[in-house]
Amino acid sequence: MNFIQDQSYLFSVALLLIVSTNSFTADQNIIDVDNRSQTYFNGNIWAVLVAGSNGWFNYRHQADVCHAYQVLHRHGIPDERIIVMMYDDIANNSENPIPGFIRNKPHGPNVYPGVPKDYTGEDVTPENFLSALSGDEHLEARGKKVVKSGPNDHIFIYFSDHGSDGLIAFPSSELLASQFNKVILKMHRQRKYGKMVVYIEACESGSMFDGLLRKNINVFATTASNSTESSYACYFDNELQTYLGDVYSVKWLEDSDSRHSLRHETLQKQFVIVKKETNTSHVQEFGDLRIGKLPVSQFQGSKISEKISTSSVPITDAVRSEDVPLILAARKMAKEKNETLKIIYRKKLDEILNLREFLKSSVRKIVKEIQPFVNASFDALWNGKQKIKQRECYELLYRVFDNRCFDLSTHPYALRYLYVFVNFCNFSNGNASVVELARITMTQFCAKHIIDTNKRIL
Structure with a gap:
């Protein structure tokens, strides 16, 4: 073995020893x-x-x-x-x-x-x-x-x-x-x-x-x-x-x-x-x-x-994940032995269910309003679950829904219904006039018909 080979060999051995002994401190660079x-x-x-x-x-x-x-x-x-x-x-x-x-x-x-x-x-x-x-x-x-x-x-x-x-x-x-x-x-x-x-x-x-x-x-x-x-x-x-x-x-x-x-x-x-x-x-x-x-x-x-x-x-x-608030409320009610508190928890559970139904019904109405703008049935928009293909359209309608209809951070259950806008946008093929019609219609409909609740829709 010549000098250069010997030095290379010793360096490799030293490197492996450094790694195996775990002698470096946490704030040093890691050699792995x-x-x-x-x-x-x-x-x-x-x-x-x-x-x-x-x-x-x-x-x-x-x-x-x-x-x-x-x-x-x-x-x-x-x-x-x-x-x-x-x-x-x-x-x-x-x-x-x-x-x-x-x-x-x-x-x-x-x-x-x-x-x-x-x-x-x-x-x-x-x-x-x-x-x-x-x-x-x-x-x-x-x-x-x-x-x-x-x-x-x-x-x-x-x-x-x-x-x-x-x-x-x-x-x-x-x-x-x-x-x-x-x-x-x-x-x-x-x-x-x-x-x-x-x-x-x-x-x-x-x-x-x-x-x-x-x-x-x-x-x-x-x-x-x-x-x-x-x-x-x-x-x-x-x-x-x-x-x-x-x-x-x-x-x-x-x-x-x-x-x-x-x-x-x-x-x-x-x-x-x-x-x-x-x-x-x-x-x-x-x-x-x-x-x-x-x-x-x-x-x-x-x-x-x-x-x-x-x-x-x-x-x-x-x-x-979306079922967690509902299940927690149901479990809390079932566990409670005090009848007065059980009634209170039952009302809380009913409130969650009613608010969810209100949101679902509202989104269905929105879909019915914008459905005529694309060549797709209501069922295709409501029951389908497509991947995003028209991202610009989808992000625009998501913002309209969030800003004009249901604030998503206040009402996280509304996240479950964004898929309908994915479906709509895919059927629109990104047609600018169709997207603009949907934007205007959603804005006007939500301003007139959706009275935002002061309670979170979980």
Whole structure:
């Protein structure tokens, strides 16, 4: 062996020893080697974790995100590179019997301690999310944490909340798929990341990437459901009287919990496990699938950690996300032994049902008003469930519905009916005059016939 070969050999041995001894600290760059992927990673990991809801009945979304923080923190990603966005109204909620305690599975540990409060309350917005993700200097100047990644760094994004066709929800507004993908593309062109992985827990979450996410910009995404179906809540807790988690989310979180090291599992393997165990919806993958060959450690942390659990809790109570408020009200009524309180809870349940029927009836009337403008029957618009093909038309009618008919953040159940505008727009073929007729008709009809209730339609 000559001198150059000898030096190369010694360097390789030294590199492997550095990795195997886990001697570096959490705030150092991570050098990750995985024999199967033959991939070296010498950069920082940044993470953005978002719970887009508020309210006790949405407990599970913040529990998911707090749990995700614990996974990343435990595997060595420092807090200065983890951005957490959550309303933060659960841990010390008046309905929480153990203040400061949030769990993500039955009899699970407290996942709330240590979670950074980077964006809470009214700061949990789509605008702040996109600005923080893209490293906005103006936001940073206001003292807010932003992603400061470069071309060698990896970014992990996890979002948990409600969703609908081509959007995901935040407490007071929504993020459109087109907006999200536009920012990702811009970040790629500006070389603000090396590779990016996105996990989304939401109904119709596949529509955030289907037909939008390019395969050549180093982004790999997985979603809890396809473009036309619900995601599912799980782990009902009798003490807390709410659901602790979401099926897709707890499956990837518990998979990461079950491993000392995330270096020996690829993203694709985690995807396959989660897809198999999430039997309530169709878990999807999008983007550059070659990234799936990389180890999970390059996005969730490389530090060796203690296993939190060796097996997941069987899920026997999964329910569609949109049914959660109804089921919680019914369970509360059934559990109550005091007849006076039982009557009160019965009225609350009836109120939810009546408000939902009011919303459904209103949307049916809107569809009947705009149906004559396209070559499609009412049944085709009402009963169909198509993917978005005419995005510009759909986004326009979504905004009219949100601004003029039912505010989606106030009345989240209205998210269930956005599909009718997807169907209408697809049948319109994007005809500008047809779209304008629909816009005017919806605006006038809602102004005249829909008196917005001061009670939330859940």
